[in-house]
Amino acid sequence: MADYRVPRDDMQFLLQDVFQVHQDWSTFAALAELDIDTAQAVIDEAGKLAETLIAPNCRAADEEGVSFQDGRVTTPKGYREQFKQLAEGGWVGVTANPEYGGMGLPKSISAQYEEMLCAADISFSLYPGLTAGAIMTLDLHGSDELKSTYLPKLIAGEWTGTMCLTEPHAGTDLGIIRSKANPLDDGSYELSGTKIFITGGEHDLVDNIVHLVLAKLPDAPPGTKGISLFVVPKFLVNADGSLGERNGVHCGSIEHKMGIHASATCVMNFDGAKAWLVGEPHKGLPAMFTMMNYERLGVGIQGLGAAARSYQTALEYAQERLQGRGAKATQDKAKEADPLLVHGDIRRMLLTMKAFVEGGRAFSTYVGQQLDRAKYSTDDSERERADALVALLTPIAKAFLTDTGLESTIIGQQVLGGHGYVREWGQEQLVRDCRIAQIYEGTNGIQALDLLGRKVVGSRGQLLQPLIADIEELLAEPQQELSREYEQLAAAVDLMKATTSHVLEQVANGDENVINSVAVEYLHLVGYVSFGYMWLRMAKVAEPLLTERAYLGSKVKTAKFYFARLLPRIESLAVAIRDGSESLYLHENGEF
Template sequence: MPEFNAPLRDMRFVLHEVFDAPSLWARLPALSETVDADTADAILEEAAKVTGQLIAPLSRSGDEEGAQFEAGAVRTPAGFKEAYATYIDGGWVGLAGNPAYGGLGMPKMLAVQFEEMLYGADSSFALYSALTSGACLAIDAHASEELKSTYLPRLYSGEWAGTMCLTEPHSGSDLGLLRTRAEPRADGSYALTGTKIFITGGEQDLTANIVHLVLARLPDAPPGSRGISLFLVPKFLVEADGSLGARNPVHCGSIEHKMGIKASATCVMNFDGAVGYLVGEPNRGLAAMFTMMNYERLSIGIQGIGCAEASYQNAVAYARDRLQGRAPGGAAAPEKSADPIIVHADVRRMLMTMKALTEGGRAFSTYVGQQLDLAKFAEDDEERGAAEAMVALLTPIAKAFFTDTGLESCIHGQQVFGGHGYVREWGQEQLVRDARIAQIYEGTNGIQALDLLGRKLVANRGAGLRQFAAEVRAFVDSPDGVGQPFGDELLDALNRLEAVSDWLLEQAADDPAAVGAAAVDYLHLFGYVAYAYMWARMASVAERRRADDEAFYGAKLATAQFYFSRLLPRIHSLEAAIRAGSASLYGLGAEQF
């Protein structure tokens, strides 16, 4: 039976030692009296218990039973309702929420660690509250005071849940095509009519109410994405005293039958003149929704890390126990009939790849969380602006690279098990299935790559990249970076990233297909360089503190060595593919495929 135990030692290492989060929190007035190192550790300890003991045991049974749709209602798997009730009693939904409306006000650097635990324990369970957290962000940032005071306290408490309703049957990534309409009503509300698909948690039996954030068009809206507004549409209308009133005409028409995340209800939602309330300004709904979308993209990226960590833990345990063959240099366990498979080079290759990618991703997610905290809480305008720019640059990388490498790691974990990895009882095939969706939803990874290269590099002529590169060089030249063992490799990788970026800027000026042809390879190249920066920072700390704990810090340095020698060189083939240009993609006519 697979197990999940939160990697607390590694999380503390990243949070406290690599990024010195307590010092950052102490200098930000909004956080200085809310959280410190002891508070953070206590939260992580309790979160580990909740995810490992309450949620993780439901993962396999939830996958096998799945969400069930009966007569317009959704039933979550056995044990989910009881676990969710315990989960919200702990205040976990509002962990990073606005304290003015009942949230706990914790920093994002801490929240990303908790999210990783949730996804590692069970992605399906995690999604029910992940969408709520994102909805709260959009409401808090853009809704009226009346809507915030009515809805946020119950969303933060977990008593109500939130959803995000964008996609329609004919409109996926091109939101300018959406048709759901919103007609003004005499009382200032709106009547929404239309159908949305792929709505996570659109209907479920965990909460008393469900609050849908819906993109729709007003009657006089301009065409395309400029004419989209955002509306809050509750499942049950809310009375003046906060109690639930009549059922709103928004209903689940069916749920999808999916490859993975089977305990998460993915719904078709029909709005039949449902009462909704405008969030933000008319025809500015896409900008308001992207407040939520950017959160969800980071969160779904972390799903890739969480699944990879769960796969790694179980693959290591299996590799230490499974006896097959002998070590290349002779018997490692001569008293046994065979050696554990962890002695074999190819098994070690897979495990080391998983470890290096997962720990690199954990550091990078914490780094992005740091930038989000600075963007939100820094008092200096210049510092806040720089952090906002970094978040914009790194969000598509976090979503796509975390999930692409997360699936790679889960596949390696399954492979370590051999034939047993293909069998349900070991849990590895479920992790492969659950991780796969993360590359698709919240904007496919191809769309993320187009965003990175088209909007974040070409459109601003590489300004964001220059900011990132300046930070990396400043680290290499700092007391922490000078003399650390991987500085030269990091700078070489950074130079290659800058050179290919400059080349792409030139190509994009003459070739309209250049961005699309290079985008995915470019995102991966950037991702490996970003992870190299993370591993250089981790190695710097490990080198200084190695004498304090040889087992832990020595393992960090060995894993860093593996990353720089075996994984970072992937950038060479990516660069070659990018420089090949777009011509070979158009060598066939459509009829020749």
């Protein structure tokens, strides 16, 4: 597998020049002491860990995988030391509350850090990633006692966390879960049930694992309104903070998967386990979605990280591999063949990857900035606007980044030809590891239904307005070298508006199947327009900086490629959306 190199210059360009996040930080009391130099130092230090500690072990860890015997999970060689070093550096608590030992850094920085971890090794990144989500959920919804008991250890990386939602009969439909929690006299609960697909449910990296579990109380109303959230530790915690006896939770087996072989995906059995309620009774799903929404951006970043590493490998290979002759103007007569890079189809594939990777990096930073504004701003209108943008952008971040991530890793595999199919260069692993990101944390089809059904149609199109306003604000600025791209983005926004109006009209006319039928195409349309917004922002900022930072010339050229070759995909998406549900329901169910 080729070496991984953190794209430090691009990350700094996004934070400092494109989104100017330090201007936001200066107005947030909690971040007032943070500046762009500190952010760059954080990226540099995290980058060293990703490049020298985690990435070199990625392939070996995948080949060894996790093993399961007598209820115990053993992680691959090197993982314990990697996690220990990560924890000692404070990296498990990057965004966590400083009151309990966290760094308290904004999401706009942690998005860059998460991309590094995912590019270095998606399997490994899941252990601290799920823990970070558990930390956030407990900090926002847990009692003071639960916070003081669990947060310091989780943030320090001495313990890890999980989220336990899915059951054998209940995946997306959480309202039908069967796990039960009965109250005990001491204020705790006795929880029983089985959860499947639990990432990091059992492992040997730390001494204790803290499970966040969805279950129902005896008096629970039916459906999702009857779900409560509980904390269930693997080992009970004594009053002095030391570990006590083993709780009634055990791993029954692990899954044998297509990818992420070094991540323990467990069946967890809760047999009268001691549990403590997090938040209010029957309000567990909204509390868990605190974790889920952050995790969904994190899953999107998994797709981005895999694509970024695949692109680096493909570019290196295309530059070095001599194969065939290009056009006469590119031929080097001193060599027996030309490098792959001169061939038009190879350039098409590499530029597609580059456009998706760098556009995705900008988009994840943009979403991170909105999460920071929603969390830290004291301006009510700014916070409400950011909340609305986050609600709209979260399903796009999860689904579009992972869909384009898989497309990119497959393209990266194709650039290498046969060498992409064998293990040596690591491209096949990235395809396998990336694939799950379209499935877990809510399948991409579910994300599309959330975007179109709940967010856009549910708001009669109003939730789309803040994104449109941001794009139109950019389009209103003076245009010089990029006049064609300005026109293309303006046309794309008009098409998005018209398509949205058409769907709203179809719904109003009583087509009950239309949302489910066109949601994925609609999400992709909004995704491509959003990436167009990202690329125009980046190109506009890059243009005046070309004399001092020559490498940004590639940014402008890639923006032109995106507008010429990728944004036009929205035309066919719009045609499919206008069909509504008609062509999908020509068959009777028995005719399939």
